[in-house]
Structure formats: structure tokens, C-alpha cells
Amino acid sequence: MKKAIYLFFIALIYSCSSGDSSGDDVPNENPVLTSITVSSSNGNQLDLFGTNTTTLTATGKDQFGKTIAIPGSINWSANNANVSVDGSGLVTGLQVGSSIVTASVGSISKTFSFSIVDSEPQSGTFVYVSDAVEFTTGPWKILRYDENGQNATTFIDDDLAWPQDILFLEDEGQVLISNLSSNKINRYDASTGNLVGSFATGISGPTRMKIGADNLLYVLQWEGNGLVRRYQLDGTFVDSFTDVAVDQSIGLDWDSAGNLYVSSFKDASVRKFDTNGNDLGLFINSGLQGPTNIWFDAQGNLLANDWTGNKVVKFDPDGNLMGNVISTGLNQPEGIDFFPNGDMLIGSGGTSEVKLYDRSGTFIKNLVASGAGGLVQPNAVRIRVIE
Structure with missing residues (x-):
């Protein structure tokens, strides 16, 4: 009897396990x-x-x-x-x-x-720095700092190609960036840094830009014919203002009489032109190794960032060497701008800093610390006051 009961249960289990499985919960669908x-x-x-x-x-x-x-x-x-x-x-x-x-x-x-x-402060003083990084390879950027060199942000990183100079057109709400490698000057929104479009193209390596007394934009060329080009502020080409080439021109300023001076990095010189762009010859042909920015002080002396010589050099109104204004602490100086009190900001490319000096050249501090905001090789410095 026990054996019969045992066989009955075995048969029952077998029957259950071998029955129709169509009611199982596992779906038989392809994933979609x-x-x-x-x-x-x-x-x-x-x-x-x-x-x-x-x-x-x-x-x-x-x-x-x-x-x-x-x-x-x-x-x-x-x-x-x-x-x-x-x-x-x-x-x-x-x-x-x-x-x-x-x-x-x-x-x-x-x-x-x-x-x-939009976290942009509505007013204040700000410092903008063009970063050449590894010169021809990028990635390039325009950085923005507060007046104390803090709170770094990347202001522009779109359509840059070895950016050189920064120039704000406040009436237009725009900022111009010259790009040596792409041979053009771009427009960006001055508040957001968004690309607006091209200001001018076909320039042979544009470097420095300044607005002259005639309200025209003067643009230097690193390559090509080396002539100074002029544009209306809407980007319309006016003319080639000068008639003598300045090779690798990268610094410009005017004296109190309106004469234009242009520095040559290649020739370590500064050439002078009259108010009509006529060549007046070399103003400086010694005392420099590789000048970038040049500017005049209130006494009519010309000063130059000597990138290769790691110093700032001063010349009198006749072009005679007066000596070094800054000779220590700077490495590959490029980029210059001034606070209202006369203090100077100078980019120090070799140390990835922006240094603050008083008007006599006495060092105050590193306003932008080495590498702040990712800074590598400053080559333009611009102070902007937003009211």
C-alpha cells in the first residue's frame, strides 16, 4: 500500500512539471x-x-x-x-x-x-586678458577677472585663432578680438561674450588695434605687406594708412603731436610716421630685443614692453635710451593697460601672470596669480569699467 501511494505522488509531480507552460509569467517578446x-x-x-x-x-x-x-x-x-x-x-x-x-x-x-x-555684475571694474596659450595650437580664450584679479571666468572661447588684442566698442555693446592665425577681427557681445560675426577679414595676421583721433580703427599686421590698415567702426575698410612696411608689427601709439609709432618685433625697432602716414624713419633702432606694446607717458617719453628682453624700457621724446623702468620679475611682457590712478597692468607670459605696477614701475603685486582661471600666456590686457 505504501508503495502504491508513493508511485501516485511521483506520477502527480511528473504530470505537473510536464504540463502546458503557456501560462508562465516570462514574456516572450523582443526588446523594442x-x-x-x-x-x-x-x-x-x-x-x-x-x-x-x-x-x-x-x-x-x-x-x-x-x-x-x-x-x-x-x-x-x-x-x-x-x-x-x-x-x-x-x-x-x-x-x-x-x-x-x-x-x-x-x-x-x-x-x-x-x-x-545672467550672473554678470551690473557695474564695476573688470580685467580682460587674451590668452595665446601655446601660440599656434590653442585652445585659446579670453578670460575675465574682477578688479582684484579674482572670480575668473572664460568670457570668450568661440572662433578664436591666436587672439591678439581686445577692444571694446561701448556704444555698440560689442568687443573686437583680433586673430592672428585666421586673419580676421571678430565681433562679440560685450556683455555675454557671444559671437556676433566678423568685423573685418583678409588681414595678414592682425595684432594690435587702437582707435585714432580721427575715430578710425588702426590695425597692425604681423605678416603680409606690414602696412597699418584703417577701418571705420562698422568694419568698412578705409585704406592702408602707411606706405612703409613694419615687419611683425605688434605695438602702436601716438605722440602729443599726432605722429604714429609702430614697433617691429622682428627688427627690434620702432618706426615713426607723420599724421598723414608718411614715413619719418626709425625712431628707435637699438636698446630693444623684441618689443611688443609701446606707449607714451605724460612727459612724452616712449615706453616699450621688451618681450625678449624681459623688461620695460624707456626712451626720451627724441628716441634716446633712458634705461629700464622694470627689469626684474617680468618674463615675456605683453599687454598693457592703466587704472584711473595711473597704476599699470602688464601681462607676464613666461609666468602666466598679470602684474600690477605703479606709474613709476614699482611692483605692487601679482593682480592675476599664475594660472588663475587657466591662464597660460597673456598677450593682451584690457581694463573695463561698467557703470
Whole structure:
């Protein structure tokens, strides 16, 4: 009897295990795209003064919640003009407000919300520095600091090619950046640093820019015919002002009589032109090794950043050498600007700093510490007061 009962249970178990399995809970379906998720490389806030771009990434999910490749292309769109988004998911903040970006694949979509802010101080004094980095290789940038050399931000990093000089057109709300390697001067928004477009092209390595007494922009050329070019402030070419080449010209200023002076890095000299651009010969042909910026002081003396000589040199109104104004602590000086009290800011490329001196050349401090904000090789310094 026990044996019969045992066989009965064995048969029952076998019957259950070998029966129809069509009612099992395990689905017999191939994975298909049923939803997408969207993530941002820089969070959901864009700052017009700071980080105003981010890259969105869409990830596909199947019906089981597992990651799956997205078939075909993703369509990106924004619900308003506060941001722009390209085909790769790069989002750029354009104006303060909020926006919703949508990623769509066929009938499946997912949104990502942004707030766009502007942390730019409404007023104050700021220092802008053009960073040549490794000269011909980049990545180049224009950095911005407060008046104490703190709170560094990357102001511009778009469409730069060995940037040289920084010039603000306050009435236009724009800033011009000369680019030696691309042979052009670009316009950017003076508040946001966003690229507006080209100011002028076809220049043979533009370096320094200054607005003259005639309200025209004077532009130096590192290469080509070496002549000084003039432009109206809307970018219209006027003429080649000078008729004698200055090779690798990289510094310019006017004396009190309106004569123009242009430095040659290659020839370690400074050439003089009259108010009509006629050549008056070499004003300085000794005492320098590789000058960059030049400027006149209140007494009519000409000073020069000697990049190769690691010093600032002074010459009297007749071009006679007076001596060194700064001879220690500077390494590859390039870039010069002045605070209202006469204190000077000079870029020190070899030490990745911007140094502060009083008007006599006495060192005060490193206003921008070595490498602050990623600074590598300063070659233009501009002080701007926003009221």
C-alpha cells in the first residue's frame, strides 16, 4: 500500500512539471524602444555670464526598462528663443528665462527643462586678458577677472585663432578680438561674450588695434605687406594708412603731436610716421630685443614692453635710451593697460601672470596669480569699467 501511494505522488509531480507552460509569467517578446531619458553635462541652469552651454544626451529604454540603442536620429527642439539647440544636443543659453528642450525619436519624446540666468555684475571694474596659450595650437580664450584679479571666468572661447588684442566698442555693446592665425577681427557681445560675426577679414595676421583721433580703427599686421590698415567702426575698410612696411608689427601709439609709432618685433625697432602716414624713419633702432606694446607717458617719453628682453624700457621724446623702468620679475611682457590712478597692468607670459605696477614701475603685486582661471600666456590686457 505504501508503495502504491508513493508511485501516485511521483506520477502527480511528473504530470505537473510536464504540463502546458503557456501560462508562465516570462514574456516572450523582443526588446523594442519604448522610452528615452535625457541627461545634461552641466545641469539644468545656464549662465549667460558663466557657463552658457551644455550637451544633452538621450538614452533609449526598452519595455523591460533596460538600455537599448536608439534607432535612427534624434530630433532636438526648444520651445522658445531663450536657448538654441543643434542636431547633436548642444544647448546654448541666449537670454534670461526658462526653456524646455525636447528630444524626439518617432512618436517617443522626452523633455528637459532649463533656467537661464545672467550672473554678470551690473557695474564695476573688470580685467580682460587674451590668452595665446601655446601660440599656434590653442585652445585659446579670453578670460575675465574682477578688479582684484579674482572670480575668473572664460568670457570668450568661440572662433578664436591666436587672439591678439581686445577692444571694446561701448556704444555698440560689442568687443573686437583680433586673430592672428585666421586673419580676421571678430565681433562679440560685450556683455555675454557671444559671437556676433566678423568685423573685418583678409588681414595678414592682425595684432594690435587702437582707435585714432580721427575715430578710425588702426590695425597692425604681423605678416603680409606690414602696412597699418584703417577701418571705420562698422568694419568698412578705409585704406592702408602707411606706405612703409613694419615687419611683425605688434605695438602702436601716438605722440602729443599726432605722429604714429609702430614697433617691429622682428627688427627690434620702432618706426615713426607723420599724421598723414608718411614715413619719418626709425625712431628707435637699438636698446630693444623684441618689443611688443609701446606707449607714451605724460612727459612724452616712449615706453616699450621688451618681450625678449624681459623688461620695460624707456626712451626720451627724441628716441634716446633712458634705461629700464622694470627689469626684474617680468618674463615675456605683453599687454598693457592703466587704472584711473595711473597704476599699470602688464601681462607676464613666461609666468602666466598679470602684474600690477605703479606709474613709476614699482611692483605692487601679482593682480592675476599664475594660472588663475587657466591662464597660460597673456598677450593682451584690457581694463573695463561698467557703470
